[in-house]
Amino acid sequence: MSDPAFLEIAVNAGLVLSSGLALLAGYRVVRGPTTPDRVVALDTIGTNVVAIAVLFALASGFGPFILVSLVLAIIGFISTVAVADYVTQGDIIE
Amino acid sequence: MSEIGLLRAAAVTLFIAVGGFFLAVGTIGLLRLPDVYNRLHATSKATTLGAASMFLAGFLYYGPGGPGLTSLVGIVFLFLTAPTGGHLISRAAHRMGVPFFGDAAWPFEDDSE
Numbered sequence: 001m002s003d004p005a006f007l008e009i010a011v012n013a014g015l016v017l018s019s020g021l022a023l024l025a026g027y028r029v030v031r032g033p034t035t036p037d038r039v040v041a042l043d044t045i046g047t048n049v050v051a052i053a054v055l056f057a058l059a060s061g062f063g064p065f066i067l068v069s070l071v072l073a074i075i076g077f078i079s080t081v082a083v084a085d086y087v088t089q090g091d092i093i094e
Numbered sequence: 095m096s097e098i099g100l101l102r103a104a105a106v107t108l109f110i111a112v113g114g115f116f117l118a119v120g121t122i123g124l125l126r127l128p129d130v131y132n133r134l135h136a137t138s139k140a141t142t143l144g145a146a147s148m149f150l151a152g153f154l155y156y157g158p159g160g161p162g163l164t165s166l167v168g169i170v171f172l173f174l175t176a177p178t179g180g181h182l183i184s185r186a187a188h189r190m191g192v193p194f195f196g197d198a199a200w201p202f203e204d205d206s207e
Contacts, residue, residue, distance in 0.1 A: 006104075006107060007103040007107055017114045017117070021121040025124055027125060028133075036183050036186060036187035037130055039186075041124060044120065044121060047120075047137070048117060051117055051148040054149055055148060057152060058106070063161035066168070067161075067164055069168060073168060073175070074171070077171075077179055080183065081178075081179065081182055084179075084182040084183050084186040085182075087186050088185075
């Protein structure tokens with residue numbers, strides 16, 4: 001890697017920050033009083049993992065790894081829609 | 095990897111810093127706000143902006159083609175799906191009867207949509 005040193009420091013610091021925030025959001029998953037709280041917290045964890053995937057693509061220098069973050073965003077949206085349907089109607093595909 | 099210039103590296107660092115800030119604001123809001131509906135404000139706006147800023151850093155790093163184009167697609171996708179997901183969760187919470195914090199109320203109690 002021929003990047004400047006401060007860019008690698010920033011990418012690593014962003015990785016550490018995003019990972020810590022995903023762990024902190026896990027507190028709301030465990031403690032959250034209602035089910036929608038847990039869904040919102042899992043959605044936040046998903047968004048943090050998307051950021052982690054982008055930063056890992058920058059850190060490793062392997063460009064197509066950004067596709068992983070795109071797929072993670074799609075999976076997070078689909079799971080949010082599915083759970084929001086499930087908790088109100090009891091089934092997803094009627 | 096190709097050599098990227100000093101100015102571009104500085105811009106990528108700036109976008110990573112902005113993204114980390116907004117991710118931190120969104121997650122702290124998720125932990126500290128008192129209500130599902132209030133927590134949705136923090137997560138569906140601030141956290142989405144943070145992840146979009148990270149994608150923008152990836153676009154600046156890789157340039158307009160290949161992985162950079164994937165980053166732009168990711169930004170568009172996040173901005174399309176985050177309000178939809180937030181609206182669906184909020185409606186599900188309303189149908190489940192999750193109460194408001196404090197003395198807030200729905201403006202029209204008749205239509206449940």
